[in-house]
Amino acid sequence: MGTGLIGASIGLALRHSEPAAEVIGWDRSLKHSAEARRIGALTSVARSLEAAARSAQVIILATPLQAVIDLIPRVVASASSGTLILDVASVKAPVMAAARRALLTRPQVGFVGGHPMAGRELGGPQAALPHLFRSRTFVLCEMRLRSRGARTQSSAAMREARAFVRSLGALPLPMDPREHDRIVALTSALPQLCAVGLALAVEQDVPEGARRVAGSGFGSTARLAVSPLSVWLGPLMLNARNVGRALDVFQRQMRLLSHAVTRQDNRALGRHFARAARAKRRFTPG
Structure with missing residues (x-):
């Protein structure tokens, strides 16, 4: 979700490390999603956010910060059980709070807060690079939930997020959101x-x-x-x-x-x- 610099770079990195991976994109900007597909960051473009979320095993929220917070309820509601949702916003506490509220009714969905310590002065999918995250720190914030089942799901989501981040060439770093x-x-x-x-x-x-x-x-x-x-x-x-x-x-x-x-x-x-x-x-x- 979001095919700007970070989202498109994740797509390129993923397709480089796993050429057979299906990478479906969605963006409010049709121009961005079309460009991301043209450069090879996506295999296809979804017609809606909900359609993209329903078919995904891993969902990356790579929109601006406020949009991440606004989209979380829709994405959590549409995601299948066992799906990992990982955001890349640069502020974590408000994102984790929004995710915690959404997960109250969907604890079977995994959520991990992320922040890749990588970027460029240029923006948009045209600036995307497959090696943008190589050897760069990727902060991961585990969701802390009370119920035993939710804690188990949260731990599994964190393990999956670590593996996903490593597939991009990045270095996962667990950290408290505050x-x-x-x-x-x-x-x-x-x-x-x-x-x-x-x-x-x-x-x-x-x-x-x-x-x-x-x-x-x-x-x-x-x-x-x-x-x-x-x-x-x-x-x-x-x-x-x-x-x-x-x-x-x-x-x-x-x-x-x-x-x-x-x-x-x-x-x-x-x-x-x-x-x-x-x-x-x-x-x-x-």
């Missing part, structure tokens, strides 16, 4: 907002005629500022508390740096730079 959302607020949403803030600060204080003075550091740091709001609105609004806390943490660090610079405190600046270098190497080696 912890996931706290971390991505710092490592994904915060860099996006910092890029926006940097671009706005330069626009405000740098004359138009001096734009050629902007160095490569500005270009690389502000690169994300061109990302469309349509991509980020859901992840920001539906994870607002964590994003707000991430901004508070960042602002505290900026105040410390500002204090060190204005007081010309070389030692403090040295400590901040050294800590930052160690942190960068620890989280993104190379």
